[in-house]
Amino acid sequence: MTRVLVVGADAAGMSAAHQALRTARKNGRELSVTVLERGHHTSYSACGIPYWMAGDVDDPGDLVARSAHEHLASGLDLRMGTEVVAVDTAARTATVANGEVFAYDELVVATGAPAVLPDWALRPDGTAYAGVGTVKTLDDGGAWLERFEEAGPGAHVVVVGAGYVGVEVAEAALRRGLGVTVLTRTRGMGMLEDEMSDLVNQALVDAGVELVLGAEVTGLELDGDRVTGVRWDGGTRDADLVVVSVGVRPATDFLRGTDVPLTEGGALRPDPHGRVADGVWAAGDCCEVRRRIDDAWVFRPLGTHANKHGRALGDSLAGGSLSFEGMTDTSITRFAAGGQYVEIARTGLSRKDAEAAGLDPVVLVTEGSTASGYMPEADPVAIWVMADRATRRLLGVQLVGGRGAGKRVDAAAAVLWHGGTVDDLAWMDLAYAPPFATAWDVLQVAARRVAERI
Ligand SMILES: Cc1cc2nc3c(=O)[nH]c(=O)nc-3n(C[C@H](O)[C@H](O)[C@H](O)COP(=O)(O)OP(=O)(O)OC[C@H]3O[C@@H](n4cnc5c(N)ncnc54)[C@H](O)[C@@H]3O)c2cc1C
Structure with a gap:
């Protein structure tokens, strides 16, 4: 029986824990999973908190994907209010605040990154x-x-x-x-x-x-x-x-002095399967992530990475082969108050990143509309597109605009994921009907203009 000890019971930790159990069952492996969580909530959407504060969500229970009780019922040994304060990677033990010691064969660090208070x-x-x-x-x-x-x-x-x-x-x-x-x-x-x-x-x-x-x-x-x-x-x-709201810092102090490598900022750098050292795995906000476009390690504490990397980790740990193949630096939000509504999204490199990577960026901002101009849905949108002059490779896209503007970023992220060119973005088959887009979608107009500029 392999004893897996997970530290942290939110997005990364619980994705890893459940996937490990699923993969082990599928492969007929004997695996026990214990999860230690210092707080008293599990698997909740921090992303939803601002909308709860705004009044869009009435019941904070709606932000909890799975309660501690549900996790226990599905076969995890979950200990709430249990904080890991030290780890001995040679002896493979973790000590918690009350002095209790947990022995493990595989340790999963999914401790996130608490908010900084100056x-x-x-x-x-x-x-x-x-x-x-x-x-x-x-x-x-x-x-x-x-x-x-x-x-x-x-x-x-x-x-x-x-x-x-x-x-x-x-x-x-x-x-x-x-x-x-x-x-x-x-x-x-x-x-x-x-x-x-x-x-x-x-x-x-x-x-x-x-x-x-x-x-x-x-x-x-x-x-x-x-x-x-x-x-x-x-x-x-x-x-x-x-x-x-000035940022977050990885919760990895209990690993200092062990053989687990940490960056200067205290982050872990797991491989695509989640491994950071012999018998130690990590995923989520306590880690940096690999950006595919320039192959750089960057700190992007986002739920989207925590869920995916946690799942790949859990599968790999139990004998599977799922891997988290990095990201393209995509994110989105909106600001909707005081009569204003803007969706804000970005993917890829900034101009500074591109220059630092030795590329020769060509950049253009295009203004357009989220729907055909004669439709009531039409809202203005501005799109920033950057491509590499030498290779025509798409490097980055940013959008600020009305309803329907933001998720357009996903088409650009898909091109970036596959290392495509600005021409790919300009000519790929995107959906069109008047309530949703113009005949040439504004994203493709923006890409075409950059292609022409090159
Ligand atoms: C307001 C807000 C809005 C956000 N919006 C978005 C969004 O729109 N999109 C997006 O992708 N991401 C968003 N995020 C980020 C997202 O919530 C995080 O990336 C995600 O929660 C990370 O999951 P995690 O499991 O790595 O870490 P966490 O969710 O931080 O979980 C780590 C857990 O480990 C526990 N822990 C820490 N140290 C110990 C210890 N020593 N012993 C035991 N337990 C420990 C903690 O108590 C915690 O429960 C938002 C975050 C916030 C705060």
């Missing part, structure tokens, strides 16, 4: 000041709903950080009737090129958000231990609540 957000005892927090777990979501309720409409929220989570939380707070300031060190949605980021910034401002770009937060204004304002290098803002 020093200025913390009391001397290391906890956040009242009214200050992150948006990461179901408990965070519940706490924010209570704080929104308590503060009441007209209260003011400062959101620090304007990545996906910052923008989604700004939407939620506006839709709850709160005033919103967004402070960001760089620009809004920094993963976009400047010209695309500008469109998102404009939508935020048009919705009534006070947006401050290039702001480095230096501290909080406090009344006792309750926040009353935020100071940054260029000003101050009164605030009833402060949402900190």
Whole structure:
């Protein structure tokens, strides 16, 4: 009997655990799976939390794909409230906070990446000041709903950080009737090129958000231990609540001092089957992922990778051959509040990535429509396309636009996945009917224009 010990019971860990059981059953292998989870939720959609905060989802139970009880019923030995604090890879044991020791044959690290709280957000005892927090777990979501309720409409929220989570939380707070300031060190949605980021910034401002770009937060204004304002290098803002969304960091401290290699930022770099060292496997937000286009390791803590890599890992661990063959850096969100609606999506390299990879990028922004102009569905969309001059290879696509704009990114991601050219994107067979597209889809018009430019 092979003893598998999984640390972390969310997307990556539970995908791995269940797939390992399925593959073992199929192959007639004897396998026991124990899962240790320090929190008290399993298999929940963190991605849904901003929409719960906004009011789109009433019951947080709807965000839970499988409860602890369901996992137990399907044959996993799941221990909740159990935090791994040390691992001995030579003895193949993991020690938990109460001192109990678990022996394993194969260890799966799926511990994710908790949200970062900078020093200025913390009391001397290391906890956040009242009214200050992150948006990461179901408990965070519940706490924010209570704080929104308590503060009441007209209260003011400062959101620090304007990545996906910052923008989604700004939407939620506006839709709850709160005033919103967004402070960001760089620009809004920094993963976009400047010209695309500008469109998102404009939508935020048009919705009534006070947006401050290039702001480095230096501290909080406090009344006792309750926040009353935020100071940054260029000003101050009164605030009833402060949402900190400045990034996440891999939860791998318990591996320090073992033979498991970690990057400087504490991330793991698993192979396509999930292996990181002899008897140690990993997947999800605690890992970097391989970007296929330039073969670079990048930190992209996304559920889409955690689920896929976890499944491949679980299968491989139980004797299967599934593998996670990297990604093309695709992501999507939307901002919908204050009379504004924009879908925001990207795939592939940024211009900076392409130049760093020694490529010669040709870039063009095209404006068009999500549906035939005579249809009520037609919304404007801007598309940024980048290709390599020498090989005509598609390198990246970004979109900002109305309903139906965002998921167009998937066609571009498919071309990138297969290493296709900008001509492939321009001429492939995409669906057309007036409510959905123009006869030449705007994505293909944008690709064709770049092809012509080359
Ligand atoms: C607000 C928000 C919105 C998001 N939206 C999207 C989206 O739209 N699309 C997308 O693709 N992704 C999105 N994500 C990211 C996505 O939620 C994560 O990528 C995904 O949850 C990662 O799964 P994971 O299993 O690797 O890590 P986690 O979900 O973080 O799970 C790790 C688990 O390990 C446990 N753990 C950690 N350390 C220990 C320890 N020492 N001992 C025991 N247990 C431990 C933790 O308690 C946790 O339950 C969003 C995230 C947030 C916060």
